[in-house]
Amino acid sequence: MxxxxxxxxxxxxxxxxxxxxxxxxxxxxxxxxxxxxxxxxxxxxxxxxxxxxxxxxxxxxxxxxxxxxxxxxxxxxxxxxxxxxxxxxxxxxxxxxxxxxxxxxxxxxxxxxxxxxxxxxxxxxxxxxxxxxxxxxxxxxxxxxxxxxxxxGSYYGAHLKSCAAAIPGNYDRCAPKGSGSYKIGANYAATFKPYKWAHEQGYAEILYLNSCTREFVDEFGSSNFFGIKGNTYVTPLSDSVLPSITNLTLQQVAVDLGMEVEKRPVPLEELAEFDEAAGCGTAVVITPLSHIDMKPVLEEPGVSRSFRYCSDGEVGPVCKKLYQRIREVQDGDVPDVHGWCRYIGY
Ligand SMILES: Cc1ncc(COP(=O)(O)O)c(C=O)c1O
Missing domain, CATH: 3.30.470.10 (Aminotransferase class 4, branched-chain amino acid transferase, N-terminal domain)
Known part of the structure; x- marks a missing residue:
């Protein structure tokens, strides 16, 4: 080998x-x-x-x-x-x-x-x-x-880096009351085309809105959304997002770090009010976002709204803290006080 x-x-x-x-x-x-x-x-x-x-x-x-x-x-x-x-x-x-x-x-x-x-x-x-x-x-x-x-790999190397995301206007990932909250392969089939579109324009992620009214934030193509507002961790309550285990873990980590946690519908307009915004999932743990652009129509050029959080590549202090803590528990660098690790040998 x-x-x-x-x-x-x-x-x-x-x-x-x-x-x-x-x-x-x-x-x-x-x-x-x-x-x-x-x-x-x-x-x-x-x-x-x-x-x-x-x-x-x-x-x-x-x-x-x-x-x-x-x-x-x-x-x-x-x-x-x-x-x-x-x-x-x-x-x-x-x-x-x-x-x-x-x-x-x-x-x-x-x-x-x-x-x-x-x-x-x-x-x-x-x-x-x-x-x-x-x-x-x-x-x-x-x-x-x-x-x-x-x-x-860790995806980021030694340091977290932020990247950009796009909201693909006129494109939905799943139907209201449909399969969005289940981890079925077919949900991912619907994301291949918008991912190709996003990557070609330099966006690493796509953020979906609720498909019924497109007024609320649902989740990214491969991770949940969270935003930081002051001392509060905010994440969408929606019946069409995957219940992310990383998000659940981060909510507890946020509480452990003395933060408030709000799980509730997140209106699109609120994207303008967050100090930091990020995706979270097993693969990368946290994907901090420099900015999120809303594109009116999938195939056409143009940005109708842009929400900016930090310069490209930079990462906000709360995302850094949350990331570090979860990685320390996973690596066994700090005590696993919540019993998250299941040991399977040496
Ligand atoms: C659509 C979607 N949402 C959220 C997540 C994050 O879930 P978890 O934290 O359990 O990996 C994933 C990751 O697999 C995903 O594919």
Whole structure:
């Protein structure tokens, strides 16, 4: 195996060695197996290929300061997958099985686990998909649960950096009362085109408004939104955003740091009132924003509103503090007072 350049890892589908999987059929899960071929075979009529019956999770494993390996809040990911699987009418592994297979996957790929202290970690991707061959639009109790992982970098290197986001006018991610709060693969299909559009214009992120009235902030294509106003952490209450585990964690960290937390609808106009604004999610923890531009129509040039928070690349003091604290807990540099780490070995 080639030595891994731990300091220059990106966020890519790095090919590790072992995928752990189990097949649900005839009312039970098979004993989990490990494959090293990195491939699946399935029936061409499989549900997932035609009807996108698929959901996933994303969590991280860290090599901590004392050498232990910790999964960060895997119980929350297990519960969220259960909720998503219910939405899709799929069978779902229990919390115990979910966490055990995540642990097996990390331990089965130990040579790819980044060492402590470089800002890198192991991204763990549990995937649940429907494999029953069918034409009818009805749930069927058959699925494969597979866990794969990839070493990922800190994204920012040694220091957090801010970037820009765009609000794509006349483009919605999900329907009101639809699938927005579930981690189904199909939600992400709707973000590929606006991401391409945004990246071509130099925006790293896209921010969606509520699709019913477009008057409130929902979330980014790959993370939740939060804003800082004085000593208050504000994050949208909406039934079409993914319940982010990083956001939940940051709300507690904010309280621990003596801040107020408000979870409530965030009107578009309020973007002008925040001192700092950012995205949050497992992959990057916090994406501080220098500015958010609102574009009236997806394909046409022009900015109708612009909300500025800091110079390009700079980061506000509260985002810095929140980021540092959460990373210290993940790396085992400070006591895990809330019991967020689940230890899976050395
Ligand atoms: C649409 C969306 N929102 C929010 C999040 C953040 O969720 P979490 O903090 O659980 O990673 C993600 C990340 O996976 C996401 O894809």
């Amino acid at each position: 080639e030595p891994i350049d731990w300091k220059n890892l990106g966020f890519d589908a790095y090919r590790t060695r072992t995928v752990v999987f189990s097949h649900y059929k005839d009312g039970k899960w098979s004993t989990p197996e490990m494959t090293e071929t990195f491939s699946f075979t399935m029936d061409p009529f499989a549900q997932v290929l035609h009807y996108a019956i698929s959901c996933f999770e994303g969590l991280k494993a860290f090599r901590q300061k004392d050498g232990r390996i910790a999964l960060f809040r895997p119980d929350r990911n297990a519960a969220r997958m259960q909720r998503t699987a219910d939405f899709l009418g799929m069978p779902c592994p229990s919390e115990e099985m979910f966490i055990r297979m995540c642990g097996d996957c990390v331990r089965g790929n130990l040579e790819f686990l980044p060492p402590y202290g470089l800002g890198a970690s192991m991204y763990v991707r549990p995937l649940l998909f429907g494999v029953h061959p069918q034409m009818q639009l009805v749930p069927y109790p058959e699925a494969v649960f597979a866990v794969m992982c990839a070493p990922v």
